[in-house]
Amino acid sequence: MLLEVIVEADPLCPRCEKLIPKLRRICDELNIPFTIRYVGGSSPASYAESVVTHTFSPERVEEWGLEEHKRKLKKLEPVLRYLSRTGTAMTPTVIIRWHDGARLKEIVVRGYDTTNEEASRRYLTNIYVLLRMLKKVVTYA
């Protein structure tokens, strides 16, 4: 079964630079595949759409959103358009993706704070615990 960790990062982002080695260490320890996808404006893969651009796009709500989201879309569309512009996307984005036997499931965590050391330690602990739990579930499913 599939379990992988993907980090969507910007090559010029200092937060990504600090987070990536720590996450890589966690994944190496748990033996989970770890991939970095550079999505910043200066990367050659920047034309590709990703979770970073998808979160706030009105097209996604129109196509896959619930009825109540679609109803509220009229008022929120200008705001969503503004947020989905390049530059407002928050990096790094950590995607934990696994397959539970029926379909793909993802947990997406956006952003990382380098200034608050305690919060970042708790964040990494939470991610470690979650990955360890998922690894057990996915391995024995």
Next chain:
Amino acid sequence: MVYSIFYYASEAITKAVVGLALKIADWLRERRRARERRIVKGKKKETPPPKWGFFEVTNPAGVKEVRFIGKAVRLDITLPLLTEVGVGRYKTPPPTRLYFTFAEAASKDWFKEIEWLARVAEEKAGGE
């Protein structure tokens, strides 16, 4: 052995009360089952993808792609959808995604939030 009128009267009353209670319990159980059956029937079934042909899909990353699967030949080609070409559309829903911010992921109640969100997502996907 001779039974008095009080014995028969009390027996009849007890039978009536117990019977009524059992009937109410049955009715409640049946109503609950009917609701469950209705919910199961209301679930949307995902249409299976075509086994061969030229069609448009949404990959697990949520990006649209054009895919060709051969019928007589063993070909499976996936191309990024860079232009709008007129191919038959088959919409694959993207994976179930739960979004969190750094502050949420760094909080102590993160796992409770994940459980709650997953439950809500499943209810929404199954009920409508």
